[in-house]
Amino acid sequence: MSSNTIADRLQARFDTLTRAERQLADAILENYPVSALGTITTVAQTADVSTPTVARLVQKLGFKGFPEFQAEIRQELEARISSPIAKHDTWAEHAPEGHILNRFTEAVIGNISQTLAQIDVETFERGCAALADPDRAVFVVGGRITRALADYFFLHMQVIRPRVTHIQSISNAWPHYLLEVAEGDVVVIFDIRRYENSTLKLAEMAAEKGAKIILFTDQWRSPVHKYADVCFCCRIGVPSAWDSSVVSLLLLESVIADVQERNWPVTRGRMDALEEMFDRTRFFRKFT
Amino acid sequence: MSSNTIADRLQARFDTLTRAERQLADAILENYPVSALGTITTVAQTADVSTPTVARLVQKLGFKGFPEFQAEIRQELEARISSPIAKHDTWAEHAPEGHILNRFTEAVIGNISQTLAQIDVETFERGCAALADPDRAVFVVGGRITRALADYFFLHMQVIRPRVTHIQSISNAWPHYLLEVAEGDVVVIFDIRRYENSTLKLAEMAAEKGAKIILFTDQWRSPVHKYADVCFCCRIGVPSAWDSSVVSLLLLESVIADVQERNWPVTRGRMDALEEMFDRTRFFRKFT
DNA sequence: CATGAGGTGAAGATAATTTTTCAGAGAAAT
DNA sequence: ATTTCTCTGAAAAATTATCTTCACCTCATG
Numbered sequence: 001m002s003s004n005t006i007a008d009r010l011q012a013r014f015d016t017l018t019r020a021e022r023q024l025a026d027a028i029l030e031n032y033p034v035s036a037l038g039t040i041t042t043v044a045q046t047a048d049v050s051t052p053t054v055a056r057l058v059q060k061l062g063f064k065g066f067p068e069f070q071a072e073i074r075q076e077l078e079a080r081i082s083s084p085i086a087k088h089d090t091w092a093e094h095a096p097e098g099h100i101l102n103r104f105t106e107a108v109i110g111n112i113s114q115t116l117a118q119i120d121v122e123t124f125e126r127g128c129a130a131l132a133d134p135d136r137a138v139f140v141v142g143g144r145i146t147r148a149l150a151d152y153f154f155l156h157m158q159v160i161r162p163r164v165t166h167i168q169s170i171s172n173a174w175p176h177y178l179l180e181v182a183e184g185d186v187v188v189i190f191d192i193r194r195y196e197n198s199t200l201k202l203a204e205m206a207a208e209k210g211a212k213i214i215l216f217t218d219q220w221r222s223p224v225h226k227y228a229d230v231c232f233c234c235r236i237g238v239p240s241a242w243d244s245s246v247v248s249l250l251l252l253e254s255v256i257a258d259v260q261e262r263n264w265p266v267t268r269g270r271m272d273a274l275e276e277m278f279d280r281t282r283f284f285r286k287f288t
Numbered sequence: 289m290s291s292n293t294i295a296d297r298l299q300a301r302f303d304t305l306t307r308a309e310r311q312l313a314d315a316i317l318e319n320y321p322v323s324a325l326g327t328i329t330t331v332a333q334t335a336d337v338s339t340p341t342v343a344r345l346v347q348k349l350g351f352k353g354f355p356e357f358q359a360e361i362r363q364e365l366e367a368r369i370s371s372p373i374a375k376h377d378t379w380a381e382h383a384p385e386g387h388i389l390n391r392f393t394e395a396v397i398g399n400i401s402q403t404l405a406q407i408d409v410e411t412f413e414r415g416c417a418a419l420a421d422p423d424r425a426v427f428v429v430g431g432r433i434t435r436a437l438a439d440y441f442f443l444h445m446q447v448i449r450p451r452v453t454h455i456q457s458i459s460n461a462w463p464h465y466l467l468e469v470a471e472g473d474v475v476v477i478f479d480i481r482r483y484e485n486s487t488l489k490l491a492e493m494a495a496e497k498g499a500k501i502i503l504f505t506d507q508w509r510s511p512v513h514k515y516a517d518v519c520f521c522c523r524i525g526v527p528s529a530w531d532s533s534v535v536s537l538l539l540l541e542s543v544i545a546d547v548q549e550r551n552w553p554v555t556r557g558r559m560d561a562l563e564e565m566f567d568r569t570r571f572f573r574k575f576t
Numbered sequence: 577c578a579t580g581a582g583g584t585g586a587a588g589a590t591a592a593t594t595t596t597t598c599a600g601a602g603a604a605a606t
Numbered sequence: 607a608t609t610t611c612t613c614t615g616a617a618a619a620a621t622t623a624t625c626t627t628c629a630c631c632t633c634a635t636g
Contacts, residue, residue, distance in 0.1 A: 018583060034366040037325060038359075039623060050585040055625065066624065067592085077365075078322040091404040100549070101412065104542045105404055109397070114318065116379040116393055118299060124389065145443055152436035156530060219314065221302060233299075240545035241559070242444060250534050254392045257528035261388070267529070278482075306613060328594060338615040343595065354594065355622085 005076055006069070007032050009061055020049045021057045033080075036073045040066045103239045111235035111247045115219075118233070119251075127214045127230035128255055130186050132262035136212070137163040137185045139177065143199055146190035149216070149248055153188065156256045159274060160267045167202075174202060183210030191215065191222035192236060192243060203227045216248050293364055294357070295320050297349055308337045309345045324361045328354045391527045399523035399535045403507075406521070407539075415502045415518035416543055418474050420550035424500070425451040425473045427465065431487055434478035437504070437536055441476060444544045447562060448555045455490075462490060471498030479503065479510035480524060480531060491515045504536050 004012075010025045017025060027047030028035050036043060044051045058069040090097055091105040130136060138157060142150025147168070154166040167177045181187065187206045191199045200223055203213055207227035215228035218236045225231045232251050236243040260267050298313045305313060315335030316323050324331060332339045346357040380389040418424060426445060430438025435456070442454040455465045469475065475494045479487045488511055491501055495515035503516035506524045513519045522535040548555050 020584065031366065034362060034369055037362050037365075040625090041623070051624075052585065052626085053583090056583095074322060074325050077325075078319070081322055082319075091401065092407050092409060093405050094407070095409040095412075099409065100546050101404065101407065101409065101542055104545060105400060105538065108538055109400070112393060112397070113379065116389065117320075117381050118295065118317070119380050119382070119389065121380060121383040121387065121389065124383075145440075148436045148440035148443065151439060152433075152533070155433055155436065219317075220310070225303075238541065238545065240541065241548055241555070242541070242544060244541055245440070246534060246538050246541065249537050250393065250396055253526065253528065253530070253532055253534065254389055256530060257392060257526065258388050260529055271529070308614060327592085329592095339594075340596085340615065341613095344614095 006036075006061065006073060013060070017057070017060070020053045021060070023047055024049050024053055024057055033073050033077050036070065037077075100239070107238045108244060108246050111237065111244060112250060115233070115235045115247045115251070123230050124232075124255075125258075127232075128258040128262065130212050130214070130230075131157070131188075131255065131259045132161070133186075134161065134163075134263075134266070135184065137165070137180070137182065139165050139167055139181060139185065139187045139206075139211075141167045141174070141187065141199065141202060142190045143192070143196045144194075145243075146192050146216070146245070146248075149245055149252060150188075150190050152249070153252055153256070157259070159270055160256070160260050161263055161270075174198070175205075178202070178205055178209070181206055181209050181211050185209075185211045186214060187211045188214045189216070189224055189228070190248070191224050192218045192234075192245070192248070193220060193222070195222045195224070200224055216252065218243065294324075294349065294361060301348070305345070305348070308341045309348070311335055312337050312341055312345055321361050321365050324358065325365075388527070395526045396532060396534050399525065399532065400538060403521070403523045403535045403539070411518050412520075412543075413546075415520075416546040416550065418500050418502070418518075419445070419476075419543065419547045420449070421474075422449065422451075422551075422554070423472065425453070425468070425470065427453050427455055427469060427473065427475045427494075427499075429455045429462070429475065429487065429490060430478045431480070431484045432482075433531075434480050434504070434533070434536075437533055437540060438476075438478050440537070441478075441540050441544070445547070447558055448544070448548050449551055449558075462486070463493075466490070466493055466497070469494055469497050469499050473499045474502060475499045476502045477504070477512055477516070478536070479512050480506045480522075480533070480536070481508060481510070483510045483512070488512055504540065506531065 007029060010029060014022065014025060024044075024047040028043070035046060038046075040051050040054050044054045047054075055066055058066050061069065063069040063072070090102050092099060092101040095101050131138060138161070140150045140154045140157070142148070150166065154164060157164045165177060165180070167174050187203070189199060189203055191203075203215075203224040204227060207213060212230075213224070213228045214230040214232075215222065215224050216232045216234065217225060219233050221231065221233055232248070234245075234247040234251060236245070236247065238244040295317060298317060302310065302313060312332075312335040316331070323334060326334075328339050328342050332342045335342075343354055346354050349357065351357040351360070378385050378390050379393040380387060383389050419426060426449070428438045428442045428445065430436070438454065442452060445452045453465060453468065455462050475491070477487060477491055479491075491503075491512040492515060495501060500518075501512070501516045502518040502520075503510065503512050504520045504522065505513060507521050509519065509521055520536070520539050522539060524531040524533070524535065526532040
């Protein structure tokens with residue numbers, strides 16, 4: 001019964017409808033399903049029929065009343081809007097539906113979908129462009145948990161371009177690094193809840209020095225965002241006592257891919273040089 | 289090009305919102321825009337706030353009342369539905385189809401799907417059970433790039449349970465750590481291509497000492513897998529010169545969630561103690 | 577042309593939604 | 607510790623939507 005939509009039912013029963021009802025059905029189908037979302041009065045006016053006609057039609061379709069009809073329209077819409085992949089019930093096929101692997105993955109996919117839907121592409125590209133600019137030095141800062149993300153980012157950027165520094169915010173020596181920050185430099189900050197005070201201070205001071213700040217944070221946005229030129233807000237909710245960094249990592253890797261592409265000639269040279277160094281290291285290791 | 293949708297406005301003004309309003313905004317954005325289509329009461333209940341809160345929020349956004357707000361939501365929806373590209377195979381809606389964000393995300397989703405489909409649940413659970421066993425010490429080892437993943441895992445496990453050690457494989461002091469490894473202990477190894485020789489050696493020696501080895505690797509499997517009791521093979525291909533660690537992180541977080549659940553009483557106590565220590569740290573920080 | 581059956585919409589009755597009011601809770605400041 | 611302020615949701619009030627009734631209309635049929 002729920003397999004066929006209201007639109008289908010309207011068309012199937014079209015012959016059994018009266019003149020005004022057909023006029024109404026036409027109007028609904030014309031711009032389905034948004035046309036059926038207003039109040040019963042709005043719908044009636046759009047179709048140029050009276051409200052009782054609308055009420056009678058939805059009853060003919062088997063609904064108790066207009067609100068019930070509209071509820072089903074909304075359900076249909078939701079099914080249609082939400083991306084098809086998000087409806088994957090079981091990801092790990094060999095696991096039961098409620099297994100942590102499936103629940104977790106389900107949540108992560110949702111996070112990805114929502115985060116990406118809200119991202120501003122111009123901002124993304126502005127950030128990548130700044131990171132690819134060889135005239136700007138790059139500093140990377142993480143917090144207690146996010147230091148792993150910061151490290152991951154640093155490892156890649158270090159290969160992609162020169163003048164990249166990882167500020168180990170754990171140490172209380174970070175003010176030393178600030179000495180190096182010049183106007184126009186880029187400071188990439190990771191601050192996901194529990195936001196850290198020292199990170200905020202660092203951002204404030206970097207901003208004062210005229211640095212461009214790129215922030216990776218969660219949907220609730222760290223206070224650092226006041227100073228940020230580019231702000232990536234990642235959804236982090238998962239069925240766990242911990243927050244998920246998967247979406248942050250996804251964006252991070254996208255940024256890396258984009259920057260590396262903008263910078264390809266430079267990156268290429270650096271990667272080759274790195275390879276060569278590894279080869280020589282390995283050569284020596286053989287004999288140890 | 290962002291035409292100032294309500295979603296945009298909600299995000300832009302997020303800071304100026306109060307607690308309950310943020311909660312509401314979150315709920316609306318969670319399943320936007322269908323979430324905003326019911327009655328004001330429905331919307332309020334979904335977000336677990338009161339109706340006046342909803343009314344106040346929409347007024348903050350500049351609408352005269354909820355109906356006016358909803359009318360605009362419907363308009364947006366209509367524009368979105370009727371737009372020629374109603375197909376939802378783009379993830380970042382504001383980006384062109386071939387944008388790196390969309391290509392990258394597409395690849396990552398594919399990786400997740402493939403990896404999860406192949407995972408063996410019993411193996412997963414065996415690994416988690418071992419990690420939750422307090423009688424076994426846990427050692428974590430990463431490589432050049434994967435050290436960030438190892439660090440992330442270590443950070444969480446350290447809170448969840450006692451006797452967790454991070455072996456910094458970069459240092460050549462890792463043999464020192466091996467002295468500590470006893471029979472039945474768990475060694476978690478990250479080895480994603482370019483596989484590292486020292487990692488392989490470490491695995492071999494740990495196996496000899498009777499340690500249980502859990503390996504995170506890629507689809508081509510590091511040679512370490514010969515010694516591994518549990519082997520997670522993650523798809524890593526993305527449109528980039530680099531490999532993606534997103535799937536590895538996803539599995540990692542799933543493992544963390546599972547272990548933490550098995551160990552909840554212990555974890556709980558440790559997390560509380562940690563919170564308390566942070567509170568005291570923050571107290572002191574106030575005066576610095 | 578008369579008649580009646582079924583269809584339609586105006587208008588009022590009913591039910592609901594939305595808005596307003598207000599008191600208590602909680603945070604920030606003194 | 608106390609005061610002040612803002613925020614929040616319960617409940618009442620206002621508004622609006624939905625439903626019901628009924629008179630009128632159309633059109634097929636005798």
